[in-house]
Amino acid sequence: MDGRIEDGAVRVGGDARQRFYDSRGYGRPLSGDALKLAPVEAAHLLFRGDLDAVDGMDFRAYFAHATERVERFAVRFLVYADLRGRGFYLAPPREGDDHAAEGADLLVFPRGSGPWDDAVAYRVRVVGERASVDAAALATAADGPDDAVLAVVDEESDITYLELAAPEIAGSSGYDLPRTPEGAVLGDRVLCWDPPAALYESAFFGRPLSGREGVGDDGLQLSLVEAAYLAETGSLSVDGGAAAVREHGRRVEGERFDRRLTAYTALRTAGVVPKTGFKFGADFRTYADVESVDDLGHSEFLVRVLPADHAFAPRDLALDVRLAGGVRKEMAFALVDGDDVTVLSVGRLTP
Amino acid sequence: MDGRIEDGAVRVGGDARQRFYDSRGYGRPLSGDALKLAPVEAAHLLFRGDLDAVDGMDFRAYFAHATERVERFAVRFLVYADLRGRGFYLAPPREGDDHAAEGADLLVFPRGSGPWDDAVAYRVRVVGERASVDAAALATAADGPDDAVLAVVDEESDITYLELAAPEIAGSSGYDLPRTPEGAVLGDRVLCWDPPAALYESAFFGRPLSGREGVGDDGLQLSLVEAAYLAETGSLSVDGGAAAVREHGRRVEGERFDRRLTAYTALRTAGVVPKTGFKFGADFRTYADVESVDDLGHSEFLVRVLPADHAFAPRDLALDVRLAGGVRKEMAFALVDGDDVTVLSVGRLTP
Numbered sequence: 001m002d003g004r005i006e007d008g009a010v011r012v013g014g015d016a017r018q019r020f021y022d023s024r025g026y027g028r029p030l031s032g033d034a035l036k037l038a039p040v041e042a043a044h045l046l047f048r049g050d051l052d053a054v055d056g057m058d059f060r061a062y063f064a065h066a067t068e069r070v071e072r073f074a075v076r077f078l079v080y081a082d083l084r085g086r087g088f089y090l091a092p093p094r095e096g097d098d099h100a101a102e103g104a105d106l107l108v109f110p111r112g113s114g115p116w117d118d119a120v121a122y123r124v125r126v127v128g129e130r131a132s133v134d135a136a137a138l139a140t141a142a143d144g145p146d147d148a149v150l151a152v153v154d155e156e157s158d159i160t161y162l163e164l165a166a167p168e169i170a171g172s173s174g175y176d177l178p179r180t181p182e183g184a185v186l187g188d189r190v191l192c193w194d195p196p197a198a199l200y201e202s203a204f205f206g207r208p209l210s211g212r213e214g215v216g217d218d219g220l221q222l223s224l225v226e227a228a229y230l231a232e233t234g235s236l237s238v239d240g241g242a243a244a245v246r247e248h249g250r251r252v253e254g255e256r257f258d259r260r261l262t263a264y265t266a267l268r269t270a271g272v273v274p275k276t277g278f279k280f281g282a283d284f285r286t287y288a289d290v291e292s293v294d295d296l297g298h299s300e301f302l303v304r305v306l307p308a309d310h311a312f313a314p315r316d317l318a319l320d321v322r323l324a325g326g327v328r329k330e331m332a333f334a335l336v337d338g339d340d341v342t343v344l345s346v347g348r349l350t351p
Numbered sequence: 352m353d354g355r356i357e358d359g360a361v362r363v364g365g366d367a368r369q370r371f372y373d374s375r376g377y378g379r380p381l382s383g384d385a386l387k388l389a390p391v392e393a394a395h396l397l398f399r400g401d402l403d404a405v406d407g408m409d410f411r412a413y414f415a416h417a418t419e420r421v422e423r424f425a426v427r428f429l430v431y432a433d434l435r436g437r438g439f440y441l442a443p444p445r446e447g448d449d450h451a452a453e454g455a456d457l458l459v460f461p462r463g464s465g466p467w468d469d470a471v472a473y474r475v476r477v478v479g480e481r482a483s484v485d486a487a488a489l490a491t492a493a494d495g496p497d498d499a500v501l502a503v504v505d506e507e508s509d510i511t512y513l514e515l516a517a518p519e520i521a522g523s524s525g526y527d528l529p530r531t532p533e534g535a536v537l538g539d540r541v542l543c544w545d546p547p548a549a550l551y552e553s554a555f556f557g558r559p560l561s562g563r564e565g566v567g568d569d570g571l572q573l574s575l576v577e578a579a580y581l582a583e584t585g586s587l588s589v590d591g592g593a594a595a596v597r598e599h600g601r602r603v604e605g606e607r608f609d610r611r612l613t614a615y616t617a618l619r620t621a622g623v624v625p626k627t628g629f630k631f632g633a634d635f636r637t638y639a640d641v642e643s644v645d646d647l648g649h650s651e652f653l654v655r656v657l658p659a660d661h662a663f664a665p666r667d668l669a670l671d672v673r674l675a676g677g678v679r680k681e682m683a684f685a686l687v688d689g690d691d692v693t694v695l696s697v698g699r700l701t702p
């Protein structure tokens with residue numbers, strides 16, 4: 001059976017509708033029994049030997065032809081074929097479709113259903129590992145009605161599926177300090193020599209100078225972001241006030257400090273305790289329901305703070321997501337634009 | 352007991368030598384029983400209450416004083432105190448000492464020995480998490496006689512110890528191809544339609560287009576770096592030769608492609624099979640002794656390729672090392688300068 005190229009798609013006549021659409025979910029029916037196949041669909045039918053040729057081209061020739069002419073054809077074909085191999089029917093969105101506007105390359109139908117149903121299991125964006133991926137676009141996609149997925153094809157043509165979501169990071173942590181302690185900026189941290197015990201023990205700010213054993217007379221070390229937050233909320237007295245801490249933070253970290261303070265403040269406001277995520281290469285790890293440092297439990301999220309106009313290198317995403325999975329935490333990105341914080345989480349998916 | 356500041360150090364008279372040096376490894380003996388303490392040592396004795404004051408300053412005042420005057424004092428003190436707490440005697444290297452030239456901040460003596468012996472367990476460099484860490488300097492330190500360690504103090508004053516080494520990544524993988532196949536550059540990969548089976552099955556180049564099941568008639572996808580290497584070693588025939596593949600690689604990856612090809616070539620030459628490390632956020636994972644893809648075993652190293660003049664952000668190092676540890680691989684950095692490749696490995700250490 002042969003197809004021919006028409007308007008960038010492939011038209012197949014004969015009983016194509018019955019053979020490829022009705023029974024196996026390929027293409028879009030045209031009038032009569034003809035079928036319109038997207039280039040990835042045509043290539044897949046050629047690959048399987050179900051189509052013999054398209055305009056005289058066999059699979060190899062058509063693959064080369066389409067790679068030259070269709071944007072990201074090779075990676076889209078690889079993902080199409082992989083998902084077919086996992087038992088899904090799927091299709092590129094039609095032009096003018098909402099999904100297309102959201103940047104989806106492939107709509108994957110729930111197992112057992114197909115293009116004739118309305119249900120969509122995954123909206124998949126496909127990129128090669130060298131692409132630059134707009135963080136804000138992922139956050140928008142994550143906010144949609146069905147599961148948004150980023151499929152990354154690496155240089156060896158292996159595929160990593162990443163699931164996008166817009167989680168709420170919230171908890172019940174709060175605190176009440178009996179008095180306002182004083183702090184002094186020393187180096188890149190703030191030393192609080194006579195803190196109320198609750199500052200560390202129930203509010204979980206800082207780290208005792210003498211180690212984790214408890215706060216003695218030795219003082220509590222606060223990070224600059226913790227100190228700036230406490231000073232701004234009136235819970236710490238520092239020479240020069242919150243402005244001085246913030247100024248010092250900017251000096252050692254630049255604008256990144258403001259972004260981190262904005263994200264930190266949003267998390268604390270949502271009842272979550274953010275602590276450093278350094279050991280995980282992140283900005284923060286978060287605890288939802290802290291009552292006492294002696295009973296912290298597991299931290300749920302790793303949070304990386306980024307400017308809202310950040311573009312991901314897929315490899316960096318893969319690194320973060322792999323690490324978070326390995327320590328049973330969810331990987332979240334806090335995208336900061338002024339005072340606005342949008343949270344995007346990314347996890348591994350096996351479709 | 353009191354000390355006084357002298358030439359940037361702290362001099363303590365009386366029976367200081369016996370009390371602090373002979374029995375507990377602090378300071379350097381001066382004539383008589385006097386002792387010269389480095390600022391971190393004096394601060395630690397003040398912190399413990401063994402010294403009462405230095406020029407009238409108690410611990411808090413001296414800590415603030417030294418933080419203002421001594422480079423990276425706060426982070427060096429935190430590491431000094433932490434290692435003391437782990438039962439080690441340690442000291443800053445003396446001026447003019449070789450260790451100082453190598454950039455070590457603290458020499459840690461083996462447990463049970465001290466500054467009066469010659470043995471050194473660890474040479475420790477101390478940085479704050481916001482520092483920029485010269486990769487070449489770490490590689491030089493890693494090549495030294497005793498264990499080189501990078502201690503990173505994060506913003507919350509927690510310490511991560513990273514052990515530096517200069518491993519040889521070598522193996523026994525080799526291959527013999529019965530004929531030279533042809534490849535075609537398609538998109539960001541090279542398609543080899545009729546490869547000899549050995550190209551994938553024993554030499555472990557590429558990935559079958561039909562998935563991991565084996566090479567059929569469907570062809571083998573090679574990464575650009577694999578294809579460039581094969582073309583340069585005469586094992587792949589491509590239009591335009593190796594130069595064309597290399598040119599395409601540069602177009603999509605810039606200079607990074609040349610660095611990666613140099614590292615890839617060095618690894619293959621050393622009998623190791625490098626495959627993509629994308630899922631781990633690295634450039635390559637390596638297999639030392641590949642005879643067949645059906646019996647690959649565990650890949651030993653994750654390799655990130657960097658220019659030799661790279662400077663690490665400690666947080667990125669923490670991320671890579673944590674991930675590698677989680678998947679039981681060694682994290683290695685291939686520092687590339689022209690055709691030279693220096694390998695630096697970094698692992699977690701609990702001193």
